[in-house]
Amino acid sequence: MANPLNDPLTHAQSRSDDDVILRARGVTVGFGPVLVLKDLDLDVRKREILGFVGGSGTGKSVLMRAILGLTPRRAGDIEVFGVNLRDAGPEERLAVERRWGVLFQQGALFSSLNVRQNIQVPMREHMRMSERLMDELALLKLEMVGLPRSAAEKFPSELSGGMIKRASLARSLALDPELVFLDEPTAGLDPIGAASFDALILKLRETLGLTVYMVTHDLDSLHSICDRVAVLGEKKVLRTGTIEELMRFDNAWVQSYFNGERALRRV
Amino acid sequence: MAFGMAGKRRRKTVMTIHAAQDLPRLSVSGDAQTSRVVAEGPWTIFHSEVLEAALADLAMPHTAKVILDLSRLNGLDTAGAWLLHRLQAELEFHGSRVVVTGLEGSYRALLTEVEQHHPPEWVPERHPLSLVRVLEMTGRQVVEICKDAVAVLHIVGSMVTVLSGVFVRPRCLRLKSVANQFDRSCIGAVPIVMLMSFLIGAIISQQGGFYLKQFGADIYVVDLAGVLVLREIGVILTAIMVAGRSGSAFTAELGSMKMREEIDALHVIGLHVTEVLVIPRLLALILALPVLTFLSDLAALFGAGLVSWLYLDIPPRVFIDLMQVAVSTDTLLVGLVKAPFMALIIGLVACVEGMKVSGSAESLGRHTTLSVVKAIFMVIVVDGLFAIFFSSIGI
Numbered sequence: 131m132a133n134p135l136n137d138p139l140t141h142a143q144s145r146s147d148d149d150v151i152l153r154a155r156g157v158t159v160g161f162g163p164v165l166v167l168k169d170l171d172l173d174v175r176k177r178e179i180l181g182f183v184g185g186s187g188t189g190k191s192v193l194m195r196a197i198l199g200l201t202p203r204r205a206g207d208i209e210v211f212g213v214n215l216r217d218a219g220p221e222e223r224l225a226v227e228r229r230w231g232v233l234f235q236q237g238a239l240f241s242s243l244n245v246r247q248n249i250q251v252p253m254r255e256h257m258r259m260s261e262r263l264m265d266e267l268a269l270l271k272l273e274m275v276g277l278p279r280s281a282a283e284k285f286p287s288e289l290s291g292g293m294i295k296r297a298s299l300a301r302s303l304a305l306d307p308e309l310v311f312l313d314e315p316t317a318g319l320d321p322i323g324a325a326s327f328d329a330l331i332l333k334l335r336e337t338l339g340l341t342v343y344m345v346t347h348d349l350d351s352l353h354s355i356c357d358r359v360a361v362l363g364e365k366k367v368l369r370t371g372t373i374e375e376l377m378r379f380d381n382a383w384v385q386s387y388f389n390g391e392r393a394l395r396r397v
Numbered sequence: 398m399a400f401g402m403a404g405k406r407r408r409k410t411v412m413t414i415h416a417a418q419d420l421p422r423l424s425v426s427g428d429a430q431t432s433r434v435v436a437e438g439p440w441t442i443f444h445s446e447v448l449e450a451a452l453a454d455l456a457m458p459h460t461a462k463v464i465l466d467l468s469r470l471n472g473l474d475t476a477g478a479w480l481l482h483r484l485q486a487e488l489e490f491h492g493s494r495v496v497v498t499g500l501e502g503s504y505r506a507l508l509t510e511v512e513q514h515h516p517p518e519w520v521p522e523r524h525p526l527s528l529v530r531v532l533e534m535t536g537r538q539v540v541e542i543c544k545d546a547v548a549v550l551h552i553v554g555s556m557v558t559v560l561s562g563v564f565v566r567p568r569c570l571r572l573k574s575v576a577n578q579f580d581r582s583c584i585g586a587v588p589i590v591m592l593m594s595f596l597i598g599a600i601i602s603q604q605g606g607f608y609l610k611q612f613g614a615d616i617y618v619v620d621l622a623g624v625l626v627l628r629e630i631g632v633i634l635t636a637i638m639v640a641g642r643s644g645s646a647f648t649a650e651l652g653s654m655k656m657r658e659e660i661d662a663l664h665v666i667g668l669h670v671t672e673v674l675v676i677p678r679l680l681a682l683i684l685a686l687p688v689l690t691f692l693s694d695l696a697a698l699f700g701a702g703l704v705s706w707l708y709l710d711i712p713p714r715v716f717i718d719l720m721q722v723a724v725s726t727d728t729l730l731v732g733l734v735k736a737p738f739m740a741l742i743i744g745l746v747a748c749v750e751g752m753k754v755s756g757s758a759e760s761l762g763r764h765t766t767l768s769v770v771k772a773i774f775m776v777i778v779v780d781g782l783f784a785i786f787f788s789s790i791g792i
Binding site for chain 1: 441442443445446449474475476479480483503506507510511513514755756757758759760
């Protein structure tokens with residue numbers, strides 16, 4: 131249920147507690163004897179685009195999977211849309227799941243269904259609507275993510291990497307979620323494709339009032355669309371803030387990330 | 398206490414349902430010239446059923462001007478925006494001039510976005526079952542069979558090349574890989590093959606004995622079991638088990654390697670897929686199946702002997718003496734000689750099907766099924782051919 135606010139820009143500055151759409155407290159995740167995340171706290175605010183960075187193996191994907199409930203956590207609470215996922219019964223959980231969408235790194239389109247059917251899976255399973263409306267909405271979503279109509283009847287194996295990302299985004303938007311998780315959405319795209327994907331996410335935020343949780347390594351994405359950036363390291367969130375704030379943050383990894391040669395060359 | 402908690406929870410649920418019952422509505426009013434269509438409530442995908450019903454029930458106003466009042470909307474998403482857009486288009490199609498009023502700024506962006514992507518007119522999917530379609534399918538099948546035949550010949554040809562090249566270049570035999578495959582398809586299969594054969598041998602002996610006993614001919618159970626097991630049952634059962642076990646594994650392995658571009662990687666590194674992946678598997682299977690067949694024969698005869706002893710009171714010594722009269726080495730060899738051919742068939746079918754897997758998980762499943770079904774069918778056909786052959790040369 132998208133309910134766009136009147137002014138899309140005010141949200142980033144607001145600090146009110148009600149604005150938090152996802153709240154993680156003391157999240158601890160480990161595999162065997164190794165702890166990947168320890169006592170991690172995180173807030174995602176309504177209608178912001180939060181970028182997530184961190185070195186390889188710092189647990190960015192693990193955190194996302196822990197929030198989504200795909201990886202079990204040892205301790206901690208995660209509250210999404212005001213529902214604590216630990217106490218949520220199956221029905222409450224389903225209600226939450228219908229309100230978020232996920233774009234997996236490899237797209238994770240169902241290989242035996244074509245793009246149109248892929249987009250229709252959530253509608254078909256969770257809603258009762260006519261075949262006609264489903265087809266129309268699938269084509270609408272397809273175009274909204276910038277795919278040609280001819281892609282609707284194609285199977286995932288026939289699509290290019292960029293098209294898979296877009297088709298998968300269309301599927302994650304099928305039920306007009308309020309919160310979308312994007313795992314490296316621009317990885318593997320050419321710079322033009324990546325820029326247009328960024329523009330797409332911005333536009334969807336404007337029209338659908340999305341909140342975006344984005345794991346990314348793309349400095350251009352971080353600079354151009356993220357309202358805030360969170361840095362993951364030492365098993366927790368080291369710092370969240372705007373890029374400018376992070377550039378002043380005194381941490382060797384952060385410094386070499388944002389002020390390194392690659393980062394400076396982009397200007 | 399528990400009851401109280403349940404009551405509390407129930408109340409909460411009722412409240413949420415109550416909140417959700419804020420349903421979208423659509424109403425028409427107006428006079429001869431101007432009508433007013435008012436959309437209220439949450440127009441979102443969660444209420445798509447109600448919305449579609451409301452739109453279907455709507456009495457289309459045929460006035461010159463229609464005011465579409467959206468000021469009472471309290472929720473709008475893509476689905477709702479699309480339905481509003483469709484409604485507007487339908488009204489305009491009926492010749493009315495539509496004026497949209499009361500559209501909040503935040504919804505305007507969404508509606509504008511939706512208007513830019515007007516899908517083409519909806520046509521339901523149809524799958525006509527015509528004569529042309531049947532002919533087309535038949536043609537495709539024939540072409541497919543020809544392609545299969547070529548693929549099989551290609552693999553057999555490469556195998557002959559590799560085997561004859563062993564003397565020049567021993568490395569291309571890939572003994573390590575053959576040994577690894579042999580371990581998986583032979584050693585791993587020993588327990589299940591022997592257990593199954595033991596049971597079948599026991600059943601043959603029990604069933605045969607039951608009927609032969611009525612004629613006082615229960616001693617012939619030994620001939621029955623010996624000949625049947627050694628000539629036919631041992632090898633057929635083993636081949637079927639191996640087709641289900643190793644054949645499906647070969648198809649799935651090659652298929653998933655194909656899906657993940659590993660086969661392409663082998664190509665560009667300059668390796669022959671047949672030489673690296675297919676031939677070791679085929680050779681391992683050709684070695685494995687005779688061994689498994691022999692073990693299966695032993696297990697089945699043991700089962701038959703055990704039941705003869707317990708059920709028909711034929712002591713083991715007598716069983717063995719009678720067996721020596723009933724079967725000869727030829728009987729054993731007739732069974733064993735079929736095994737390598739069956740192994741070749743299972744391996745070829747499995748590898749050809751594996752290489753035919755395309756991008757989807759469904760195709761992987763389909764080809765694995767096909768591989769097992771085809772292999773078992775071919776095994777039985779070949780067994781029949783062997784039976785004709787042996788009877789014509791008088792063995």
